[in-house]
Amino acid sequence: MIGRLNLTELIAKHQTLESAIQGGREGFLSDWNGGHPFVTRFLGAGFAESILESDLSEYIYFDDQQDVISAICRFHRLAEGLSLAPANVLAGPGSSSILVALSLWLLQTGVEEVFYIPPLYYTFHFFLKSLKIRLRPVTGHHCFEDACVLNLPPRKAALLMTDPIWYAGRRLTAGQVETVAKWQKKTGSFVLVDGSFQYMQWAATRHEYTSALLLDRTFRLISPTKSLAIPAFRFAYLIHPAEVHARLLFLYESIVGGANASDLSFARRALHLLCSQGCNRLLTEFLESTYSQLIENKIIGEAVRPDCGYFAFAIPNKAAQDRSSNAVMTQDYFELRGYPNCIRLNLMTAYRLYLANSARIA
Numbered sequence: 001m002i003g004r005l006n007l008t009e010l011i012a013k014h015q016t017l018e019s020a021i022q023g024g025r026e027g028f029l030s031d032w033n034g035g036h037p038f039v040t041r042f043l044g045a046g047f048a049e050s051i052l053e054s055d056l057s058e059y060i061y062f063d064d065q066q067d068v069i070s071a072i073c074r075f076h077r078l079a080e081g082l083s084l085a086p087a088n089v090l091a092g093p094g095s096s097s098i099l100v101a102l103s104l105w106l107l108q109t110g111v112e113e114v115f116y117i118p119p120l121y122y123t124f125h126f127f128l129k130s131l132k133i134r135l136r137p138v139t140g141h142h143c144f145e146d147a148c149v150l151n152l153p154p155r156k157a158a159l160l161m162t163d164p165i166w167y168a169g170r171r172l173t174a175g176q177v178e179t180v181a182k183w184q185k186k187t188g189s190f191v192l193v194d195g196s197f198q199y200m201q202w203a204a205t206r207h208e209y210t211s212a213l214l215l216d217r218t219f220r221l222i223s224p225t226k227s228l229a230i231p232a233f234r235f236a237y238l239i240h241p242a243e244v245h246a247r248l249l250f251l252y253e254s255i256v257g258g259a260n261a262s263d264l265s266f267a268r269r270a271l272h273l274l275c276s277q278g279c280n281r282l283l284t285e286f287l288e289s290t291y292s293q294l295i296e297n298k299i300i301g302e303a304v305r306p307d308c309g310y311f312a313f314a315i316p317n318k319a320a321q322d323r324s325s326n327a328v329m330t331q332d333y334f335e336l337r338g339y340p341n342c343i344r345l346n347l348m349t350a351y352r353l354y355l356a357n358s359a360r361i362a
Contacts, residue, residue, distance in 0.1 A: 002118045003337040020327035030329035030344045034229040038282045050265045059258035062091040071271035079206035087242035093263040094234035095196050095223045101252040103127040116160040119335045144170045144304050152183045162194045167344045168313035169306030177209040196223040197309045202288040216241045224270035233266035290351045299354050303342045312345045
């Protein structure tokens, strides 16, 4: 069940959390940082040298990098059979700035109200409230809860949804996305998908259900930074209707300016890896195995079964609670009630704390 959202209190909680981990984050089980055994392998030999291959005398704009845009189109053709044109893609260093540009586009378009499927990442709440755009939930539950029913408006509107539900590592079901797709086709509505943690399925698939939404009415945010769990490099992109590309690009580049050479090199490497046969399976198999070991060793108890990503929403045992810092992210961070003993658990952090000394990685 969704909890009462007080944005001021939520921002204060995040600020308090940031202060609490300044002295060290070793026991910070809810950490957002990465750290897994495959970082060097994913980046590949010669990555550092590749950064200097860019022309360092010029500003770098991702929209001018035809090889990157073409690789994005190729990835979605391989993963989902989508036929994207360059005008369907806005790419750049990181997802937060894309969210800001998208929020500004909504404002310029005259949108005063956005419906949403909870939860939303808290910065999206902040951006839209700052622009005086009202947010209205369409359900009183999160999509992994059995009681979740989507009460979509019977008219054309803008709908915002997060898939997967990042803090719990849980994808929306095919049926839930189909419900949204039918409503979109019937009403001609815009659907905005925060898919920052997409393409991290634990099952051996790269297909995302939200790829079935109407291309000319859908905005979908993707973050290869998160797909590979290497946050030191920033790369994300937005799939969007071609007709709005010029306006979105102007807003985005006005916010961000140019990119840097290291992020461009990472983008090329990340897309090469995601388009390969193995994709990021080394990482996703490792995360699934880590979760299973944590359950089997009774380090955590299951509350919501994850199927993707590197977070789980779980119940730490007494020893884990004692070893962890007091800085953890509970249900109050995610518009949620009914899970008082659960925390957001970073599986990579939990691996280092509880399993690394006894496990073998291929």
